[in-house]
Amino acid sequence: MIAAPSFHAIAAIAVTIAMFVGFIRGRLSIEIVSLLTIAVIAVGLYFFPIEGTDPTDGIVLAFSGFGHYALITICALMIMGRGLVVTGALEPAARFLERVFKWNIQLGLLFSLLIAFVLSMGVNNTPVLVLLIPIFVTLAARGALPASKTLIPLNAASLIGGLATTIGTSTNILVVSIAVDLGMDRMGVFHFTPIVLVAGALALPYLWLVMPRMLKDNRTTEFQQQRKFYSRLRVGDESKLVGEKIADILPRLPEGITFHDKTDGTITAQERLLISGTHEALEEAMREIGGEVAPIWVIDKIRRKSRELGQDINVVEMTVTADSRLLNRTLPTSGVADLFGVAVLGIHRPDTVIGDKDKYSSGGDLRINEGDVLLVMGLIDDVQEFARSDSLLQLEGARELPRRSKALLAAIIMGISVGLASLGIFPIAIAALGGAILMFVTGCVKFDRVGKALSGQVIVLVAASIAIGRLIDESGAADWLGQLLSLAIAFDGPANIQLAITIAVIMLFMTVLTNFASNATAATVGTPIAFAISNQLGLPPEPLVLAVLFGCNLCYATPIAYQTNMLIMAEGSYNFQDYVRTGVPLVAIMVTTLTALLVLTYGM
Structure with missing residues (x-):
């Protein structure tokens, strides 16, 4: 028989389960559940400190995650x-x-x-x-x-x-x-x-x-419905596009790039080809085939100024208002580059019909209308001055160009x-x-x-998981669970069946522990338990130790189980349920497979 768990061990298990349920139900955000967990631990240990500790030690434990390595x-x-x-x-x-x-x-x-x-x-x-x-x-x-x-x-x-x-x-x-x-x-x-x-x-x-x-x-x-901009691809005398056929370069271009006024034939120097595509597609196309979608001199001027001032180059979308002086002008006649030192890379108009000649000047350039969206590149101060002076409304989604x-x-x-x-x-x-x-x-x-670069959600989640891990360890909950495990699998039976059940139970226990505490805690608690069980049941220690090692690494089912789980959380916009839904079947596959392989390898 094993002794009953301490009050603090029971509380640690209860808090862990409550946090897990809060994450799964999803009624409160991950940040709120994490902060509530930290608060419950801090207040609980302040009024009911673990034996041998002071009330303030509980506060240190609860908030230790924020300063943890x-x-x-x-x-x-x-x-x-x-x-x-x-x-x-x-x-x-x-x-x-x-x-x-x-x-x-x-x-x-x-x-x-x-x-x-x-x-x-x-x-x-x-x-x-x-x-x-x-x-x-x-x-x-x-x-x-x-x-x-x-x-x-x-x-x-x-x-x-x-x-x-x-x-x-x-x-x-x-x-x-x-x-x-x-x-x-x-x-x-x-x-x-x-x-x-x-x-x-x-x-x-x-x-x-x-x-x-x-x-x-x-x-x-918003990401899925990116705007498509119309622009002029400038082909210089030294461009590698000169002499190439449009049909030959199309397979090298990203999806969404379209040539309009010239869809076949050979490209010649000094041509200004009307193309369209999203900003990312236009940028990739320029890098792939060369050429620019704005006058080269102004692009060079922006890059030179960026290096001199140590400022980033921004690309911003701006809407043309009814008061703008740009109305009915074309980009070449607007003087934007000379006046403000910015480059307009393209124009977006949802209802544009490329074949409608009334919307173009005699030179073939699109006339700017109210409601058009301009894709503007430049240093942030110059871009903002352009917006103020020409009555443009800056939209959300500005981004900095890579500092290559x-x-x-x-x-x-x-x-x-x-x-x-x-x-x-x-x-x-x-x-x-x-x-x-x-x-x-x-x-x-x-x-x-x-x-x-940082995600507030990940930060508070990491802090809460560290606090839970320390609570499970220092309250004695991990040790008590290990003793319970040892008692549960102590039985007589055929050696191979006994080995298989013992390996599977140890691995599952380590998996549960590592998904809610930490890998280090699971390893520290589980390895001595595996040795004790091998001695009690007369089983070889190596497969049981490997069951501990494997179980400590099966941390797929919760975001708090391992640091890489948290690293991908913000980038993938994941919630707690995504990890549970995909991770639990993977845990089942790995536990079943690894148990069978360990029994085949070490069976007696």
């Missing part, structure tokens, strides 16, 4: 990921994957899952996800699969890959180290890799074909940080924080833009 690590990784995005450092990789996805979406996703899996076998899966997240967000913006349909499968693939070697995750190292201290022989790097490879191969069809269909397209309506001059520097900083963490020279927390600071110091990320 895990939260600092996640924020630093978000900042470095932001640096890769705003500098355009990942665009080459994104364009390569975009071509793969364009060739075949399903094969593109499969290729990406395999990359995440293989990389995570030798590199900590956290930096792997940090590298992949902005790439797939960029791909989603270019019309590939929505980020909400790819990030959870990618995260799961990286977690399974990290499970395959003793160095794949810090949890693996911790379990193996504790087992060695308890008397077990040290496992090699690939000691249990074949088992995980077989389990991963069986789980892959679920990640690839089923999981994306279970996830919704979380893009906003910093792209190589951002990639080097990320590479060094990932390398130092992967080789074990520095903990991931130190490497990530150092990388984030370098991103600020070198100007890859502007300090006043850091709010765009």
